[in-house]
Amino acid sequence: MPHQHLDVFHGLPVCELAEDDDDPPAPLLADSGRPCDLPADQVAWRVGGAPYEEEGDAFGEALERLLRHVDPALVKALVVGWWGPGWEGTRSDVVVSALVAAADRLTALEAVFVGDIVSEESEISWIEHGDLTPLLTAYPGLRRLEVRGGSGLRLDPVEHHALTALRFESGGLPSGVVRGVGASTLPALRHLEMWLGVSHYSGDSGPGDWAGVLSGAGLPALRHLGLQNSERQDEVAAAVATAPVVARLESLSLSMGTLSDAGAEALLSGQPLTHLRELDLGPHYVSEAMVERLRAALPGVRVLGEPEPENRYHPGYRYVQISE
Structure with a gap:
């Protein structure tokens, strides 16, 4: 925050x-x-x-x-x-x-x-929100919409032909918002960033909710995707590894969450990522050895992010960067 x-x-x-x-x-x-x-x-x-x-x-x-x-x-x-x-x-x-x-x-x-x-x-x-859908409906020429906070947030599926950037900063992004974006038709959208957060603060989305975004069906121009700050970051990585939308991306961010070697292994085992200019993982919980494997497998990709120091009082404990 x-x-x-x-x-x-x-x-x-x-x-x-x-x-x-x-x-x-x-x-x-x-x-x-x-x-x-x-x-x-x-x-x-x-x-x-x-x-x-x-x-x-x-x-x-x-x-x-x-x-x-x-x-x-x-x-x-x-x-x-x-x-x-x-x-x-x-x-x-x-x-x-x-x-x-x-x-x-x-x-x-x-x-x-x-x-x-x-x-x-x-x-x-x-930060308490309501339905943001009327804002996009009232402003068909809007090119950028950014939102901080997720509590109570709602966004229904929309068709909007001007929007090029959509960002959600949240410690918990409701699954309905994630599904709403995935079901929308946003032909000009190039930058999509979603801080998924934790279930305790309304971040209740899962693989079924991410599927619409990851299919890319309504996002033909998307070049940057951020699915970040999640307590389920390894699952996000596994879903991204086979997602159709990834082939058209120039940059991908899985940063700020609880990404570990399991998620990094899923990326290595999935579809090629060598077309990316940038892969942002950090802060993360991936081991140095696994980061080196990623960099070796992606020689032309900037792999960003530093490991989060281990909590000496709670070894093995992982947390997202933004929650409350």
């Missing part, structure tokens, strides 16, 4: 309006608080309520304030911050509803990050 808010998104510096009573409020660079002197269409706008704000529509009010002072037709990217306390049941439905209502004004919107919430504000498992 990050400790700092995004300062770059969609290749653009993140800016936000100053929290003061000036009219109009000054745009500031989100990473430093220095003036943001760039044109409105050359930045990603961060919008959200004050952390720990529990009353009112924190996100809706912040969005309307932004759209009053910045020409909505120039906004290319939005970084959504605090929308209310998850522990009080406030879900990202409020974000989706507000953005759907503003779709006729945000006519140039290309990218949205939902949940730029850091650990000092909320643990990743406390």
Whole structure:
């Protein structure tokens, strides 16, 4: 879970309006608080309520304030911050509803990050979501969607012809979301990243749920696949080893999870991976000897990742990088 808010998104510096009573409020660079002197269409706008704000529509009010002072037709990217306390049941439905209502004004919107919430504000498992499907339906021109948090998250199968990047940062990604992506038709999607997480935090997907994504049927342009941060990473590797989608990939990430020699052996025994430019495994629990076998078998592939140090108090214990 990050400790700092995004300062770059969609290749653009993140800016936000100053929290003061000036009219109009000054745009500031989100990473430093220095003036943001760039044109409105050359930045990603961060919008959200004050952390720990529990009353009112924190996100809706912040969005309307932004759209009053910045020409909505120039906004290319939005970084959504605090929308209310998850522990009080406030879900990202409020974000989706507000953005759907503003779709006729945000006519140039290309990218949205939902949940730029850091650990000092909320643990990743406390970020409460709802159904994100209407967001994709309302913005057929959206090219990038990134989401942090998985609790309550829903995504139904969709057909979307512009989306090129889809990322889920989660300590537990619900199986319904995984199946929804796998059943979707996303002909332009090149980058798909899913942090599968652990069952304790809603990460309940298994091989049957991954099958749609791994078939690649609705993902003809996919070039990067990340199935990461899983407590079942060896099973993920075994499924990937025979997956049709792998043949069209340029890079594959199985990082951040509990990958061991068993998963690495499955990769070696499966379909050829020599066409990849990059295979990211780490942090992982693969032995040095097995990593050397992988590198020898994949001489033209960058094999990334360092082994996770063994817990001296619990030998053999493996854990994912992001859970609670």
